Amino acid sequence: MFIGLDMASAGATRWAEPRQEKSAPEGQEGDLEALVQRVNAPDGGLAADREERRSLQQSAEDYRQRLSLSGFGEVATEPQIEGLEAATSKDPERSARWLRGILAQSDPHARAQLANVGLVIAQALADDREDLCVEALATLRGLRTPVHIVIEPERIPLPDWALIRAARASGPAALLAAEYEVARNDARLAELARFTDALGAGAWLDGWTNAALADPHPARVARALTVTALRPATSHVAALEKDRGTGFLGEVAAHARATAGRRCWARHWLEIACGSTDPVAFWAAGTLAARVADLRFFADWRDLRDTPLVLRFGAALGEELRQVAVKRERERQRTLFGLKAPDDAFWAALRGSV
Incomplete structure (x- = not known):
């Protein structure tokens, strides 16, 4: 599931994207036939596109409800970026303790569930706790989270957003440079x-x-x-x-x-x-x-x-x-x-x- 955050309006949009199956070869005959039928439809395939988007949005809502029923509803909520940044600015030491607690999680599933919040705190700590920020970015950016956060309107994945925002400090800037190099x-x-x-x-x-x-x-x-x-x-x-x-x-x-x-x-x-x-x-x-x-x-x-x-x-x-x-x-x-x-x-x- 994806959550898109609009920082200007503080709004959020949820959607799903179809899973890419590696075993299905690109250009398969059935896929091509379906594409031709869609393009040749009287409306040029617009109705089919709308139905696909509606289905993906419903899939995201179903996933959110399953998380809630399993006791993991908070995972499907967007991180309160402005609030976390304000809290970190007011009390960086307390925020640093939160972040160290996330990094200390021995259960990889628990750490993945907290990764989005950890990334927001990490970039906010770039000026006050640069070493901790670098450690968190290096550790949390590669985790596969249950929910993917993207920042609108460019749909910037939260791990990239956190890294680029933190690049005002030299340590995170070196990590960003490495991303370009590799x-x-x-x-x-x-x-x-x-x-x-x-x-x-x-x-x-x-x-x-x-x-x-x-x-x-x-x-x-x-x-x-x-x-x-x-x-x-x-x-x-x-x-x-x-x-x-x-x-x-x-x-x-x-x-x-x-x-x-x-x-x-x-x-x-x-x-x-x-x-x-x-x-x-x-x-x-x-x-x-x-x-x-x-x-x-x-x-x-x-x-x-x-x-x-x-x-x-x-x-x-x-x-x-x-x-x-x-x-x-x-x-x-x-x-x-x-x-x-x-x-x-x-x-x-x-x-x-x-």
Whole structure:
């Protein structure tokens, strides 16, 4: 089950997501037939999509009720982030004792149930108890919790939110830098960059990028170029435009320039669509935006003004853009620096050689 927290309105939304079965091969004939039937439906599959969302929301509610009947109802409640932060600021020593108690839990299930609360307290302690904050982030971020908390509107998973918020201190900042360094595909780099900028840590990411670009190791430069291209906006245009020859870095830079360009084109077409007064022109520009959009479009979409056509068709266009963007992020799971990502055997061998 997922809980989405809107920090602006203090509202919460609950939903479930379908379990991904690894044994079911992608592109199975039955799945393809169902997809074709949905797309060819008179409404373009909108009714089926609404029913699927309703079913997933009901699944989340059923799960919450089962937790409550089992005596674990508190697990399905959202952590009171503002309250926990205020309590930690008022009495950091007491909050530190709470956090040490969570970390001292010997039962892994109990620790997992308390992990979300522990992460909120940990990031709030970054200034006063940096060592404890680092220990908690390193321990709790990898736990599989019964309920997944995401921060709206970017849907930032709570473990990433806590790490980025805590990066104002040097210890957590080193953990965040390590996340960038060990990311195995472009999808992870893209979400890290998007989350970091969304949470106001763009200056930290600028510093990390500058250091990586100046590194003599080509892999670190490639990582910095890729992150630069995947950010919603960048101040490192010169790094992307620099001629890096025809070798490895030249190929990475070419992919990075194309990625950065797609974001510019997506915003360009969205601005034309939202400024249009003709429905045909609105959809023509929206369709062109969908050809190049990725999940960065959400930030642009929120910035664009409401017009009669946006109010009339915005929900439908936004959903089409979201589906295309999600598909593009899945494709990025197979690439690193714009090239084919190494397989698990490569990473296992690399760990063994260190």
